[in-house]
Amino acid sequence: MVIFGVVGFFMERVGFSPAALLVAFILGPMAEVYLRQSMRISGGDPAIFVTTPFSLLFAVAAVGLLLWSIFNRTRRKEAKS
Numbered sequence: 001m002v003i004f005g006v007v008g009f010f011m012e013r014v015g016f017s018p019a020a021l022l023v024a025f026i027l028g029p030m031a032e033v034y035l036r037q038s039m040r041i042s043g044g045d046p047a048i049f050v051t052t053p054f055s056l057l058f059a060v061a062a063v064g065l066l067l068w069s070i071f072n073r074t075r076r077k078e079a080k081s
Contacts, residue, residue: 008018042048050056 011018011021038048039046048055050059
C-alpha cells in the first residue's frame with residue numbers, strides 16, 4: 001500500500017492522473033486479449049481495424065484526440081515560457 005501511495009504521489013507531482021493509470025491497469029489486459037484475437041481472425045492483417053466505416057471512425061477519432069492532446073500540451077508549455 002505504501003508503494004502505491006508513493007507512486008501516486010510522484011504521479012500527481014509530475015502531472016499524471018492516477019485514475020488514468022488505474023483504468024489502463026484494469027482495461028489493458030482485456031485490450032491485449034481482444035487485439036490478439038482480432039489479429040488471429042484477420043490472419044495478421046492490421047487493415048481489419050479500418051475496413052468498416054465504424055471502426056475507421058474510431059481509429060480516426062483516437063488519432064485526432066491524441067494529436068489534439070499533444071498540441072494542447074505544447075501550447076500550454078509555450079504559454080508558460
